[in-house]
Each structure stands twice: as structure tokens, then as C-alpha cells.
Amino acid sequence: MDSSETFEQRRAGYQARVNALLERVLPSAATTPARLHGAMREAVMRGGKRLRPLVCYAAAEAAGVPDSLVDAPAAAIELIHCYSLVHDDMPCMDDDDFRRGKPSIHKMYGEDTALLVGDALQTLAWQVLATHSSLNGHDGARVRLVDLLTECAGSAGMAGGQDLDLNGGDRPDLAELEHAYRTKTGALFRAAALAPACVRPDLAVRLRHSLEVFADALGLAFQIRDDLADRDSDRRQQPQGGGANLPSWVQRFGTQAAQERIGELTAIMRSACGDFGDRAGGLQWLIGFMRGRHSASTMK
């Protein structure tokens, strides 16, 4: 990175960088099974802000880790995120017909292919961590990254949070609701923020902890902010398992309490930034983004 530039000036470069990497690791739609490969590319390359990769690069800056060493986890985390969107949109989950202004993958290719697209994108994420040349000679880092990301993506993380969202009941207390948010949405932010610590295991425990605190607050604040922007989120169908959907934070505790909570979380993030001195530019940018001050346009 060129440290004379601000993170905002470098942001589009990071988005282009992760898009180029995703473009290279996704199998060509000209190779068998062509239909599946085409659908995988559509699911990933139709756009997106690449916010989780930006968290990765911002945390790498804070931890003093070269950008190139977080290219693979940035792409892997984005692949995990994309797989989860494809499966989330399916009729048995949120039943969304559109994603990023286009028909969702199951509407374009059928539910059977959408299921396989999500499955294969998840597998590709682990393949990128195991094989991408940017981590050649860093097998220990590859293993720590698979460890971190599986914890964050699996039943103790994102997938578990989705289950809580479907079956968590309609009167959760604050701790229950925020646990669901921290897993469903927060866990991948946590993975992104801690990925630099996997490639630099000598990072001071205190700094690693500050990255974790920052990511936890960011993920929670980001999701509450999303609730505020999208208050018609009660259209979702009831889960099939007989449980009850969790309400959103805003539905459960109200708009004013949500705004106050975002204020508290912002103070936590700012305090965590203090540990990184003049290397906190990327983290500060993320706070501004969460608060709606930057637009971070999608790449296509």
C-alpha cells in the first residue's frame, strides 16, 4: 500500500484487487460442468461492495501485515458470504426473488442448481486458502486461516446464526438477539478482522484483542443499521421447522434504542482504533461507512 494515500483513496483499488482474484479462482464457464460454473460466476461476479474484504485490508493495515498476505482470506471470506446469500435466497429460507437488482440464482437457474452453487462456492473458499500462491511458504498461516474461518462460518458462527434467526423465537432478550446477530452477520466480520493475525502470529495479544472487539462491534452495528434501513423485514415466511423467526433489533427494541446502541458500538470501535495510532485509517473508514458517510459503490 501507499501510506500517503487515505484508505478512501485506496478503497476502489482493494475492491478491484479482490474482484480480479475472484475472477481468476472461479472456474471458467467454458469448462464442464459449464452450467454450474456459469451460475457460480453469476453469483459472485454480479457485484457487491466487497465489504468483508475491505475489513480484511483495513485490519491488515492496522496490524502491519502486507496486503498481499490477506488476498486469499479476503477472497475466501467473500466466497463464503456469496454462498450464504445464494442459499439464504432459496424458497425454503428467505424466499427472495431478487438479489442486487437481478433475479436470484434459484430464479435464474432453478433451486437444484442454486443448492449446488452454494455448496461449490463454499468448497472453493477452502480451496483458495489451501492453494492460492500468495500464501506459498506459509502453510501454518493457511491452517490457522482454515481454523478461524471454519469457526466463523460453521454452526458456531454464520450457519448457526442463520438457524437462530429462523428458530430463535419472537421474544428474545437483548443478549439472545445480539448473539444471533453476532453469529449470523458478525462472525464473518470477525474472520475478516482476525485474518491478518493468522498470517502474523507474533501480533501482540492486545492488538489482536482490539481487532476482535472492533469487528464484533462493527458487525453488530452494521446489522442494526441495516435493520433501520429496511424496516419491512417482517414479510419473511414462517420457518418450516415449527419455530418462530427472530424479530429484527429495531422491531424488538425500537428505533431510538437502535440509534443509541449504534452510538455505543461506535464508541467501542473508536476506542479500539486508538490502539493502532496512525495505522487505524482503514478501521476509521469502516466506522464512517457503517454510519452512512461513504458510499462504497459496487464494482459493476
Place this chain on the structure above:
Amino acid sequence: MDSSETFEQRRAGYQARVNALLERVLPSAATTPARLHGAMREAVMRGGKRLRPLVCYAAAEAAGVPDSLVDAPAAAIELIHCYSLVHDDMPCMDDDDFRRGKPSIHKMYGEDTALLVGDALQTLAWQVLATHSSLNGHDGARVRLVDLLTECAGSAGMAGGQDLDLNGGDRPDLAELEHAYRTKTGALFRAAALAPACVRPDLAVRLRHSLEVFADALGLAFQIRDDLADRDSDRRQQPQGGGANLPSWVQRFGTQAAQERIGELTAIMRSACGDFGDRAGGLQWLIGFMRGRHSASTMK
């Protein structure tokens, strides 16, 4: 292993060993999210012959690799297999209401939970490879195993084969049909047979190649044998994507040709065994199992 025992005598021990490992790595149904964890355990621990783990242990014997070094890949490959069964049974795929004599996971828990069960079991497989203590000090082996298994499970392997099965057309030629079989079913057998080579990278190229040839023939023969045992496999619904389901090998080329093909594949397997001398007992057992000579009862 106790080399004075035959593989048949050790077989139940291997099954118990992988079951014990699966039992330990699956999250407790008493921890949040309890419903998802219970469903994951049901999907894995309701039984099964653990055939892919047996391939792993047989190949380890052939390659002179200690059993303990293939415990993690044996369990991981079984988790990948179990996730694929849960997703395959869903209404948008094969729409099977029963699995191993009990209602399939989506019938017991709903489609939403079944989708998450499959997703989380896949993630758990990679977590086992990255973290299981049997591979402590072997980070290079962990990375090679993730590389091998992702190739075999992803769009170039199992998931891609499932797509070909759904959309491969109703008049495939022999090469097309066998490519679909080699990926959909054969790829996980290949992963199991080559896992020992990942923990012993100094294995002679010739022996690695013989394991690969053996596994390729076994996977294909096993699936054709399955077709012969289950000739009512045309009940499957048409795929949603507008493609056409592949016929089974037996439907496409007939019973007699199928039996001849199994004979050819058996000869290939026997020839590959010749490279391993008196360490081929497990591989020989697998040939017998494929031909229906051993029963290999399930564990529960």
C-alpha cells in the same frame, strides 16, 4: 494396526474408530444452536457403512502410513459424504423422504434446517482437517489434504457430478456418463485413497498412481453395482433448470454390459493391488465388498 489380523477382522474396529471421532467432533446437541446441532448429529450418527473411511484405512495400509494419520481425513470425507446426502435428499434435488430407514433430515427438521445442516457439516469437515490433534505438527499434510479434498468435493468433483447428473442429458455417450459417475461418486473415493499420500509426500509416484487407478475403478464399479441393485431409479423428478437427468449406466447400456464393465474394472483394481504386495489386504477386501462378498454392517 495389528498386521497378523486380516482387514476383515479389523474392519469393525475402523468403523468404530471413525464413529468415535465423528461423535467427538460433532457439536453437542446441548449447545446453542441446539436444534441445528441435534440435526447435524442425526444426519451423521444415524448409521452408515463408513465405506469411504474404510477406503482411507485400506489405502493407508497399502501406502505404509499409520492409521492415526488418516483418522482426520477419514472423518472429514465422511462428513462431506453426509452433507451431500442431506442436500441430495431435499425436494429440489432427489426428493427422498427416507434415508437409512428413517425420515430424511428435511422431513424431520424442515427444509430450512436441512439446508443449514448440509452447509455446516461441510464446514465441519474442513475444520477437522485444520484442527484435529492427530495431525499436530503436520501443517503441510493438513494443507495438502484440504487441497485434495476441495478438488474432489467441489465443482470439478462431487458437486459438479451432481450437476451433470441433473442436467447431463438423456443420451450421454459412455465417456460422458462415466465422467459424471467419476465425479459424483468416484471423486470422494479418490480423495479417500489419496489421503495417505498427503501425509506421506515421499510415497513413490508409481504407488500414488496405483492408488489413484484403484480408487477410480472402485468408485465407478461401486456406482454401476448400485445401479444394478436399484433399477427403479427412474422415479426421480425432472430437474428444474430445464435440463434432462442422466440415465443410470444400466438404463443406458443394459445389464449385461454393466456386468462386463464391472469385470473390467475389477481386473484393473486387481492389477493395481499387485503393486502393494502383502500390504494390499484392505484393497482386496474392498474389491470383495464391491462385488457383494462382504456385508459390512452399519454401526447402529
